[in-house]
Amino acid sequence: MNAAEKWVAFSTITRKELIRILRIWGQTLLPSVITHTLYLVIFGMFIGSQLGGMQGFSYIQFILPGIIMMAVIINSYVNVSSSFFSSKFQKNIEELLVSPTPNSIIIAGYVIGGVMRSLIIGIVLLCVSLLFTDIAIYSASVIFGMAFLTSVMFSLAGFLNAIYSTKFDDLFVVPTFVLTPLTYLGGVFYSISLLPPFWQKVSLFNPILYIIDGFRYGFLGIADSHVWIGMSMLAALSAILLAINLWLLKKGTGLKN
Numbered sequence: 093m094n095a096a097e098k099w100v101a102f103s104t105i106t107r108k109e110l111i112r113i114l115r116i117w118g119q120t121l122l123p124s125v126i127t128h129t130l131y132l133v134i135f136g137m138f139i140g141s142q143l144g145g146m147q148g149f150s151y152i153q154f155i156l157p158g159i160i161m162m163a164v165i166i167n168s169y170v171n172v173s174s175s176f177f178s179s180k181f182q183k184n185i186e187e188l189l190v191s192p193t194p195n196s197i198i199i200a201g202y203v204i205g206g207v208m209r210s211l212i213i214g215i216v217l218l219c220v221s222l223l224f225t226d227i228a229i230y231s232a233s234v235i236f237g238m239a240f241l242t243s244v245m246f247s248l249a250g251f252l253n254a255i256y257s258t259k260f261d262d263l264f265v266v267p268t269f270v271l272t273p274l275t276y277l278g279g280v281f282y283s284i285s286l287l288p289p290f291w292q293k294v295s296l297f298n299p300i301l302y303i304i305d306g307f308r309y310g311f312l313g314i315a316d317s318h319v320w321i322g323m324s325m326l327a328a329l330s331a332i333l334l335a336i337n338l339w340l341l342k343k344g345t346g347l348k349n
Contacts, residue, residue, distance in 0.1 A: 093192050093193070093194065097192075098193075098194065098197055101191075101193045101197050101201075102197050102200055102201050104201075105188075105197070105198065105200075105201025105202065105205075106201050106204045106205060106208075108201075108205075109171075109175060109201065109202065109204070109205025109206075109208070110205065110208055112175065112205075113171070113205065113208065113209045113212070120167075120171070120209060121209070121212060121213060121216070124163050124166070124167055124213050125163075125213060125216050125217060125220065128159050128160070128162065128163045128213075128217055129217065129220050131155075131159050131162075132152065132155070132156065132159055132217075132220075132221060132224060133224065135151075135155060135281060136151060136152030136155055136156070136159075136224065136225070137152060137224060139151075140152050140155070146282075146283060147283060147285075147312075147314050148314070149228070149312055149314075150225065152224060152225045153225055153226070153227075153228060153311075153312065154283075154308075154312070155280060155281055156221055156225065156227070156311070157304065157307045157308040157310070157311045157312070158278075158279065158280030158281065158304045158307070158308065159217070159280060160214050160217050160218060160221075160239075160307070161214075161238075161239070161242065161280075161303060161304050161307045162275045162280055162304075163210070163213050163214060163217055164210040164211070164213070164214050164239055164242055164243055164246075165210075165242060165246050165271060165275060165300070165303070166267060166271060166272075166275075167206075167209050167210040167213050168206040168207060168209065168210035168242070168243040168244075168246040168247045168250065169206070169246040169247065169249055169250040169253070169266070169267060169271060170250065170263070170267060171205060171206040171209040171210070171247070171250065172202050172203060172205065172206040172247045172248075172250035172251045172254065173250035173251070173253040173254040173257070173263045174250075174254075174263055175202060175205060175206075175254075176202050176250075176251055176254035176255075177254040177257050177260070177263055180254065180257075180346070180347065181260075185347065186347075189341075189344075189347065195338050195341040195342060196338060198341065199248070199251060199334065199337050199338065199341070202247070202251055203244060203247040203248060203251065204247075205247075206243060206246070206247030206250060207240065207243040207244060207247060210239075210242075210243040210246075210247075211239060211240075211243060214239055227311070228311055228312055228313075229310070229311060230309065230310060230311060230312055230313035231309070231310045231313070232310070233310075234306065234307075234309060234310035234319060235307065235310035235311065236310075237310075237323060238303065238306045238307040238310060238319075238322065238323065238326075239307065241323060241326035241327060241330065242303050242307075242326060244326075244330050245326050245329050245330045245333065246271075248330055248333035248334055248337060249266075249333055251333075251337050252333060252336060252337055252340070253266055254346075255337065255340050255341075255345055255346040255347070256345070256346055257346070258346075271300075274298055274299070274300045275300050275304075277295070277298055277300075277301075278295075278298050278300035278301045278303070278304050279295070279301050279304050279305060279308075279316065280304060283316055284296075284301065284316050285316055296317075299325060299329075301316075301317065302317050302321050302322035302325055303322050303325075303326065305317045305319070305322060306319040306321075306322035306323060
């Protein structure tokens, strides 16, 4: 395929993903917005009003970046894993695999779909948060960079999950038992500086801590870790996951009976 044909293939997959997201917005967008808005109201307003400030900011301002990033992580992962697995289940992925479309274009199309869904939800949550608090923005470039890299990395992880999944239940094991606990323990609702020394050291082994910390730095200019660690980790993991997914697609793992 030449460059123009590759672009047509990529834009077609991306458009299909965007249409799917918007057509069933009551399933893809609304539930996450409502759930994370409730986090913001219950923890940020009700409980936060009793706790006072956190590192020079109101509690709701402190947790807002973490809540948005939590939505970005879960939705980018779930969107790609469910969409690609549905294509496997309905056997229409075979039409792509027998076409001259490169595997890299197939992956890119699905990943951008996950990125679009997570960023749409992130932007909507940011707008909704204006009803409850003032938003501080320290570095817009860091905010966008962390959100984009995070959604790409977890979209690639969701693609890997879909390749190995044999039934729909397999899609929810990682989000339920891995991503959700790590996110809650990743400093969404607290600063690790408040933890005892032992648990501070344990928290440093949680990769999501660096993601949320970097995203919070973009809003508030404060962080418990170095922002470049989170960005470097996301870029490295994205490259590794991309290589693995390309190799598995080439082998036909999970796609050939």
